[in-house]
Amino acid sequence: MNSANLSAPAPHASKALHIGLWVAQVLLFLAFMGAGGMKLVTPAEELLKLDPTQRIPLTRFIGVVEVLGALGMILPAASRIRPGLTPLAALGLFTIMVLASGVHVMRGDIAQAFPVVGSLGALAAFVAWGRWKKVPIAPRR
Template sequence: MAEQKKSKGLHIGLWVAQVLLAAAFGFAGFMKIATPIDQLAEGGMSFVNSFEAGMVRFIGISEVLGALGLILPAALRIKPVLTPIAAVGVAIIMVLATTYHVMHSETFLPNIILFALAVFVAWGRFKKAPIQAK
């Protein structure tokens, strides 16, 4: 009985982490896709000045796809193994973002927090509370 409660609590915690990650990456990615590049640079996204417009759009598309991958396969129970794979992809994005921010002497704490959440989701959905396909 205690194992079921523990498993249910972990399952809920993983869903909360997935939704938070999906919201963060979906919002950030959509902004990179939909906002004109010059407005992104003016809005405080300093990395925009370092990359070509195509690279910024690619990063945005990657973030939106990661957000969708964190939610849809698990929620629809269609190929749910794609959810922890998406979490690994999001963690890789955060490693790259952290490296960039460290190299430019910028704050990287949000990247570390998102990385930790992504690793938690990947670990939980691969090992402890995988979602079964239909």
């Protein structure tokens, strides 16, 4: 991706798409700050009560990655400093949701988890596609 792709939106990009992407970015920010933050601040004993099979260091790592991904949805795009990081953050969050789907399949609770995991994954894929190809945000000059 070169800087010419980031400097101006695609000519056929609509304002509605731009607004829709911002709405998706804010929703992803809220969802992953909440989920990731919970994984970081909840005491290990409480996390184990929710799921005795989880590995606390892995859960904490996932929490850090989710919080960083959430910040990546907003900060680069809003500040226009390295806005190309936003679609990368969205791709990372999409990857987390694909991996979460695998965990839920192994646990046998994918039917219960899919509405949330699938929706967040779809939003992340939408932001990755939209900010990479259709309506990239121009960097600050």
